[in-house]
Amino acid sequence: MLSLDLQSHHAADGVPPAPSRCHQLQAALSAYVDGELPMEQSGALIHHLDQCGACSARVQCYRGLRQGLQELPAPAAPTQLALRLRVEASHYSVRGQRWQYLRLRLGTAIRAMALPAAVGTASALFLFSALAGGVRSNIVNDPLRPDVVVGGNPTPPRLTSLSDYGVGAPVLVEAQIDATGHVYGYSVLAGPTDAQLISRLNNQLLMSVFQPATTNFGQPTTGSLLVSFGTVEVRG
Amino acid sequence: MDIEALRMSSQDTTVGFSAALAVPHWGEQQLAAELRAGSVEAFNYLISLYHQPLYRFVCRILGDRDDAADTVQEIFLKVFRSAAHFEGKSSLKTWLYQIALHEASNHRRWWRRHKRQETSLEEEDASGGSWASRLPDGRESPLGQALRNEQRRQLQQALGQVPEPYQAVLLLREIEGFSYDEIAEIVQVRVGTVKSRLLRGREMLRQRLRQEGAAADGAAERPGAAAPAGWRSVPDA
Numbered sequence: 001m002l003s004l005d006l007q008s009h010h011a012a013d014g015v016p017p018a019p020s021r022c023h024q025l026q027a028a029l030s031a032y033v034d035g036e037l038p039m040e041q042s043g044a045l046i047h048h049l050d051q052c053g054a055c056s057a058r059v060q061c062y063r064g065l066r067q068g069l070q071e072l073p074a075p076a077a078p079t080q081l082a083l084r085l086r087v088e089a090s091h092y093s094v095r096g097q098r099w100q101y102l103r104l105r106l107g108t109a110i111r112a113m114a115l116p117a118a119v120g121t122a123s124a125l126f127l128f129s130a131l132a133g134g135v136r137s138n139i140v141n142d143p144l145r146p147d148v149v150v151g152g153n154p155t156p157p158r159l160t161s162l163s164d165y166g167v168g169a170p171v172l173v174e175a176q177i178d179a180t181g182h183v184y185g186y187s188v189l190a191g192p193t194d195a196q197l198i199s200r201l202n203n204q205l206l207m208s209v210f211q212p213a214t215t216n217f218g219q220p221t222t223g224s225l226l227v228s229f230g231t232v233e234v235r236g
Numbered sequence: 237m238d239i240e241a242l243r244m245s246s247q248d249t250t251v252g253f254s255a256a257l258a259v260p261h262w263g264e265q266q267l268a269a270e271l272r273a274g275s276v277e278a279f280n281y282l283i284s285l286y287h288q289p290l291y292r293f294v295c296r297i298l299g300d301r302d303d304a305a306d307t308v309q310e311i312f313l314k315v316f317r318s319a320a321h322f323e324g325k326s327s328l329k330t331w332l333y334q335i336a337l338h339e340a341s342n343h344r345r346w347w348r349r350h351k352r353q354e355t356s357l358e359e360e361d362a363s364g365g366s367w368a369s370r371l372p373d374g375r376e377s378p379l380g381q382a383l384r385n386e387q388r389r390q391l392q393q394a395l396g397q398v399p400e401p402y403q404a405v406l407l408l409r410e411i412e413g414f415s416y417d418e419i420a421e422i423v424q425v426r427v428g429t430v431k432s433r434l435l436r437g438r439e440m441l442r443q444r445l446r447q448e449g450a451a452a453d454g455a456a457e458r459p460g461a462a463a464p465a466g467w468r469s470v471p472d473a
């Protein structure tokens with residue numbers, strides 16, 4: 001039952017209007033009714049309420065409003081509302097399960113394709129590297145096409161056996177050696193360049209055997225080599 | 237009010253249906269985890285716990301039972317959709333009321349734009365009370381009963397005239413019993429704003445009741461008639 005004081009109306013009409021300082025306390029009165037006023041402020045307010053009829057009546061008013069609101073008849077939800085909500089929940093759950101099922105199927109399909117895809121990729125890489133090696137060896141076999149040194153430790157060409165022709169004069173030659181170890185060109189850096197010497201030099205270089213230069217992968221390639229010829233006089 | 241108490245009170249008011257269900261005893265943390273996982277049992281449990289309080293809350297904001305039922309359905313649909321993203325920063329109840337207030341406010345705005353001029357052929361009871369509230373309790377005289385019903389009608393009418401932000405805060409505090417901090421979370425304002433809205437809401441309600449009771453005051457002065465309620469008795473500051 002409402003506990004509002006029905007008989008206090010006329011008595012409360014006699015309460016003098018709240019002074020302006022009480023107007024400032026309205027927020028505190030509201031918080032006090034809610035039990036949300038800090039303890040240190042509550043004490044002072046209670047003391048004020050003992051002396052101020054207007055504020056005390058306002059507190060009673062707020063409490064009466066609360067009780068009146070709490071005792072308002074609560075509208076009861078329609079009986080079919082809970083059923084409607086449960087049906088919606090069920091539909092939503094089914095939709096969620098359908099989505100989870102699709103995600104599961106997608107995940108399974110991806111997992112099933114993962115191994116073949118990995119093997120295929122590895123095979124493709126292996127084949128590519130093998131083919132790339134073959135292409136490289138073809139390029140190296142071209143004696144006039146210098147190879148591109150990628151890095152690592154390439155080796156220069158070396159002289160393995162010298163022919164017995166002899167040059168007969170001191171001369172310094174830079175010889176270009178192809179990937180098969182043969183001289184395909186040379187230039188005289190120091191020494192005489194007469195026709196007789198050039199003829200002897202041609203024979204000497206063509207009949208000598210060289211070890212070709214190698215790339216960092218051990219593949220033979222073109223290179224240049226400095227060859228110095230001298231004369232040895234044996235006195236006997 | 238904790239979940240267990242809410243569960244008891246909600247089951248009491250649900251007719252027949254939820255009583256037949258095997259309702260699990262989940263704590264808030266567990267219920268939130270089950271909702272995130274999309275458990276249909278958790279949804280059903282949530283419905284049995286909160287459909288009645290939320291309906292009551294929304295019905296008081298909208299003032300229309302059919303609209304309130306539709307809005308509660310929208311609220312729960314939103315809850316189902318967004319349950320996976322509930323982070324647990326606030327309590328489940330606060331989160332639900334936050335959604336409910338948002339939906340009710342949206343519905344109210346829509347109603348003001350589109351439905352204001354429609355007139356229902358099935359006029360509701362002016363007091364808005366349930367059948368149970370209108371049954372005589374056998375402890376009160378017919379005059380007292382009539383007086384109480386009149387007070388309720390006036391209060392209900394005055395509450396409906398309080399502007400929305402103040403009305404929502406009043407309902408959340410006075411009827412739903414939320415603390416200032418919880419109301420601040422639901423309404424998404426600062427606690428200081430909650431305090432000022434509560435004060436202004438109470439003052440507006442008191443003013444409306446004074447205006448409502450002006451006519452009744454004249455009748456009350458007649459011999460034998462009861463005086464109006466004490467909530468109108470405080471003069472303006």
